Amino acid sequence: MATKFYQHALALAFAVHEINQDPQILPNVTLGFHICDSYYDATMTYRSTLDLLFKSHQFSPNYKCDKQRNLIAVIGGLGAATSSHIAKLLDFYKIPQVGSDLEIFAQITNRDWRYLLLSISQMQCHELLKYCIPSFHCNLILANGLLTEIKATDIIYGSFDLQELKTTHYSSFYSMVPKESHQNIGIVHLLQYFGWIWVGIFAVDNNSGQHFLQSLEPLLHENGICAAYTKRLPYIARLDKMEEHIEICYSIYKQLKNDIHVVIIYGESLTIAALRFILTLGGIENEKLYFKKVWIMTAQLDFMLTGLLRGWDLQIFHGAIAFAIHSEDTPNFSEFLKTINPHWNKGDRFIQVFWEQAFDCFFPESWEQTEVMGQCTGKEKLEDIFKPLFEMSMTGHSYSVYNAVHSVARALHDMCSSQSNYNRGKYTSHTNKRGNTVKMQTLQAWQLHPLLQSISFNNSVGERVSFEHRMETGGKFDIINLETLPNNSFQRRKVGKVDPNAPQGEQFTIDESMLVWHPGFKQVPPFSLCNERCRPGCRKKKKEDQPFCCYDCILCPDGEISNSTDMDDCFRCPEDHYPSNGRNTCIPKNITFLSYKDPLGISLSAIAVSFVLITILVLQIFIKHKDTPIVKANNRNLSYILLISLLLCFLSPFLFLGQPEEVRCLLRQPTFGILFSVAVSCVLAKTMIVSLAFLATKPGSWMNKWAGRRLPYSIAVSSCLIQASICIAWLATSPPFPDVDMHSAHEEIILQCNEGSVTMFYCVLSYMGFLALASFIVAFLVRKLPDRFNEAKFITFSMLAFCSVWISFVPTYLSATGKAMVAVEIFSILTSGASLLGCIFFPKCYIIVLRPGLNNRKHLLRQF
Template sequence: MPRATGEEQREESKEPCTGEEKLETLPGIFFEMDMFDHSYNVYNAAYALAHALHAILKVGRLDPQAPQGQELTLNDDQIVWHRSFNQAVPRSACNDNCYPGFSRKRKEGEKFCCYDCEPCPEAMISDQQDMDSCVNCLEELYPNQDQNKCMPKRLSYLSYKEPLGIVLALLASSFFLITIFILTIFVQHQNTPIVRANNQSLTYILLASLLLCFLCSLLFIGQPGRVTCLLRQTAFGLIFSVAISSVLAKTITVVLAFMATKPGSSMRKWLGKRMANGIIISCTFIQASICSFWLCTFPPFPDMDMHSQTGEIILECNEGSATMFYCVLGFMGFLAIVSFTVAFLARKLPDSFNETKFITFSMLVFCSVWLCFIPTYLSTKGKSMVAVEIFSILASSAGLLGCIFFPKCYIIILKPELNNKEHLIRRNNKTNFSLTLRH
């Protein structure tokens, strides 16, 4: 008998059942028959009812090829429950569900449907029920407290709108105005002995550099940008180098002036503005060379730190090269140590109005501030790191301003009778006499 063609087979499949079909002809994967008749009938009845209910009501679906955890889907609103049932979908697990913020962990030695619920590790979340593992948030997001949702991180930098930024800006502005006031006093009394002592031009250079020191601290406040990142450390290094080299020049001037008073001394030719200006120019040139090499090779740039603080994106200036940054600080520290050493050794020389003693105190304050700065700077992050550097700039600049210029302003304003040439000569003679007796 010839076989039926494909068209004939399709037509036959559309014919209704004849009633003479046999279950033995059906595949075993659909109807299991290797059991007793009674069990077999119950089995078939259950499956027949299940298929009938599924066809009549569309209450769920079983798809083995679906993603893990989504093989079985039930439409609760399509289920018609008997009055005697508790109208709840039966659970196939031996414990409660794991809610968002937790993940499932299989119990050793138990069935596959038995598991423990473990909280998500730090910085991870689970936003669905019965997740097998927690997931990381994107880099610009962070987990909320319940670890079931990712939240956007907030931008963090030292702003003029927050209390810390406002306080530091007010301090910088106040010291700037005080320096202006002192400079005005010195200009108004420029012909008096106390102002003209120990090279008047050095005094003005030092005051001008301190003015710029207080202003450059404001570069560290506000959102970092390309220009501000390039200017922050380089301007700070250059301006402070001018200030410290001015202090060094004033100290060396005192030493050379004392040595020039000795009979037959050849130190007179080194006195004058040329020597002082040479010290300032050479020291500033070295620092400028370091800063120029820094900017040409590894310049600072705006950067974002995503990981140091939870929930924050820290906007900061990346120094580009930590080595160059510490070279700038190192040269500045070298000038400060040399200035302190020379001033300390010359503190008992017959200096006009004891300026070398005041310089010694100012350099002691300066060195102490920056020695404390380095470990504190390295142990902080974000806006606290910036605040530490601003405070160090203000504290060291204020130390120079207070120790060197406040005693002179006290004499100019409150003790004008001491600001005369006779008093200056008389005190220097007394100092020379006491030094002669000691030697």
């Protein structure tokens, strides 16, 4: 006998007692109950059902006789198979009823209390049924002169495998338990929460187990979870039949010894006891510490020991996580259990069997015998029984029985108290001599169906009970954590719930801090993976011929990252970020530009300022000695213009320093181009003057008319105007603008000026190069003229240096990025300007300042 299931019968008795004490439910009606046995056997289940349907003093199947029970509703079905057997019979028959007293009959196996059948007891039949039609479709029963057709209602409180019952379309079938699909979704959420993707599955080898696997396995696959193995546990109704499955038991034990830490178990009430038997058979007593598993158990299972197993501990299941039918602590139920004793109810034929097995004692044949060792005293207390044998708190199945009794009672109450007509059934009421209201002149049980379908009430703990979807009520599961105790008992911890009616994101909840784990785990929660997780910076690569949960880990390619474990693919960082060295995170790029505070910017600024000061010094020297021959030689005004243009050229790098802005970008390249064009144009004009002056000194030369004062200015102005025209066209068509370069530098965002039209930029450079090349050619041709201070030689060197700088500038500029690109251009400006300043003006300043004796007309013309 499974002593734990006696609580189901006591929950039934408690509910009946509670209803009888409530004047608001079925007043003037007293409820009672009767118990039968099904023996876990289909044949006995059919027989027990027929007993309740037809048996009074003798068993006459399909015949209604005097004082016959008349069933209206059935509450039962802890197992799906037995539920199906009883539903087949109850759906065939239509049962007559007449009377005022209500009785509740409960069919309860001596191993598993299963069925609660509600009936209306019949008063004395006025006429013995003389003729019955032996048909499974309809029984027309004449009783009390009334022709009635009443259809039984089956209310299941424990079965989850509703598929078979639904496919046969039993119209009388109702379920007090939530859908199994909600439990399966909860299992998937639990596995995902802890990252368990490599699990083992054990399912009982019957139709329920097959349906469970067919529902769960696709769901696991959809959510990236693999079943390392799937094994079928032998279905047994009695533990003494386990020896018939020894070979299967050994194979199951070998499978359990692998290193898969998470195992899902689906079965029925005796499955845990059978599994404990298998583990003992394999010698688990010597390996408890090393045999560490996280057992995930479904709601049909129960932590129970019975018979030969009662002395075995459940330490191996320490830390198990179980799904259970939602239950609450019903007020006064524990106090009700404390009143139970072997003599509490003379009609309870199971109490002595339960008492003997629960307390391991025996009752004497006569209480007059002398008390001996091991004899039951009747003073034992239920609260002293270990939980594997009996629990004082109401379990989920008992809670379902409790709600089922209340559902039927309230439906009957509504049926009896209604003044409306239900499908031609009329209800009238009158008052008897005692003042009690009497109803149900005609009461038909088929009217119970619409009432059950629409039933909705709050039970004693304030929870709403209703059949929301015709066949099921409720949808919540509790998540229970099992803590085994040294005294061979255990403690249930409610650590979470599965509620499909909760708001999105709250349908699955669990408090990880309340969980206890098997002591053999070094890390909690434990891992359950086919292989080590891929760390951030790597991605998964599927192994050939292996489940998708088994994979290799490879490093992310350059420029990509993975920022969490077990990523299928790497991804690129946003444009304003770059991958870390470990390729596991994105680091914001530094915003960069050549600023005044940058060391390179400071260096270039210092050089530019130095050249500006030197140019100003040279200009002062020339102004101070403006009347000396060396200053007046080769057009003094062009020298001033050249010095001023060089001064501005040395200042132009400051337009390139600092954060690029719209005005800076618009001005810097045109300014640089025009200023250098002015400088080179002046050099070209000075070169042309030297050349023309020498040719004009020859008598009869045609160059005499070109050697006037206007020629050099014409050359300088016309050359500058052409460059200015190019710059104006550039600004008008495609001007430069501030831009952001995300890609050139790996770790930097470069703020720069986009030149707009690259073609126009190189047109400016090309024209400036053309002027420099022309100056170089002319100066080179006249470099050997007989002049003591032949400026052509110096111009030749300056143009050579100038052209060399800008020829090398182009490839260097094109290959540079960011700060380097700006620095290259600034360096080229300063270097080319310095070459002009040094080569053309340094020799003259040397003579003016250090060799003033040479600065006279006589010395200047000595070579002619």
